[in-house]
Amino acid sequence: EVQLVESGGVVVQPGGSLRLSCAASGFIFDDYIMHWVRQPPGKGLEWISLISWDSSITYYADSVKGRFTISRDNSKNSLYLQMNSLRTEDTALYYCAKGFLSTYIDYWGQGTLVTVSS
Amino acid sequence: EIVMTQSPATLSVSPGERATLSCRASQSVSSSLAWYQQKPGQAPRLLIYGASTKATGIPARFSGSGSGTEFTLTISSLQSEDFAVYYCQQYNNWPPLTFGGGTKVEIK
Numbered sequence: 370e371v372q373l374v375e376s377g378g379v380v381v382q383p384g385g386s387l388r389l390s391c392a393a394s395g396f397i398f399d400d401y402i403m404h405w406v407r408q409p410p411g412k413g414l415e416w417i418s419l420i421s422w423d424s425s426i427t428y429y430a431d432s433v434k435g436r437f438t439i440s441r442d443n444s445k446n447s448l449y450l451q452m453n454s455l456r457t458e459d460t461a462l463y464y465c466a467k468g469f470l471s472t473y474i475d476y477w478g479q480g481t482l483v484t485v486s487s
Numbered sequence: 488e489i490v491m492t493q494s495p496a497t498l499s500v501s502p503g504e505r506a507t508l509s510c511r512a513s514q515s516v517s518s519s520l521a522w523y524q525q526k527p528g529q530a531p532r533l534l535i536y537g538a539s540t541k542a543t544g545i546p547a548r549f550s551g552s553g554s555g556t557e558f559t560l561t562i563s564s565l566q567s568e569d570f571a572v573y574y575c576q577q578y579n580n581w582p583p584l585t586f587g588g589g590t591k592v593e594i595k
Binding site: 404413414415416419428429430431464469471472473474475476477478479480 | 519521523529530531532533536542574576578581582583584585586587588589
């Protein structure tokens with residue numbers, strides 16, 4: 370059974386930094402693209418980043434480019450999101466998600482809540 | 488960036504009735520379209536990929552159709568567990584992967 374468990378979400382002040390983690394199990398982690406997707410409270414889904422199986426390719430949404438960094442450690446079956454220069458509009462539930470080949474997302478974690486507030 | 492537009496924003500349907508949800512892409516995405524279901528307090532779940540292929544374990548009452556820029560998700564006979572928010576997402580031209588704004592299916 371595929372499991373994705375996010376952690377690291379907290380309340381942080383504007384301008385602060387945070388690192389989210391995602392522990393993956395139930396599949397061969399280093400075979401798959403991984404994503405981060407976020408959802409502000411009461412709103413829709415926004416894709417924010419992906420990383421290839423070997424970390425050679427990373428992409429970001431314009432809204433986070435230059436501030437967020439995605440990474441992975443295949444030896445630990447873990448995905449990360451380093452978030453810097455946080456803004457109030459970054460407040461959201463952050464989901465770790467598994468990609469199917471280079472296409473859609475087939476599994477989602479339960480999310481970790483990041484609140485940016487003074 | 489491909490913009491995905493879903494309609495209606497809210498759909499009120501009685502249990503047992505048919506629900507038809509629409510998703511439009513700002514340019515062709517071929518058949519590279521997925522549908523997700525999200526219930527309150529839960530993560531999204533993959534329903535449909537390739538515009539019309541059901542994911543593992545998805546009931547037969549769910550079906551997807553369309554290609555190019557116009558897509559439809561149909562729930563043939565709504566069950567109580569189907570009341571949720573549904574999102575479409577294109578994966579033909581990325582980055583970025585883009586989602587529609589969602590359609591909330593509520594009990595009439």
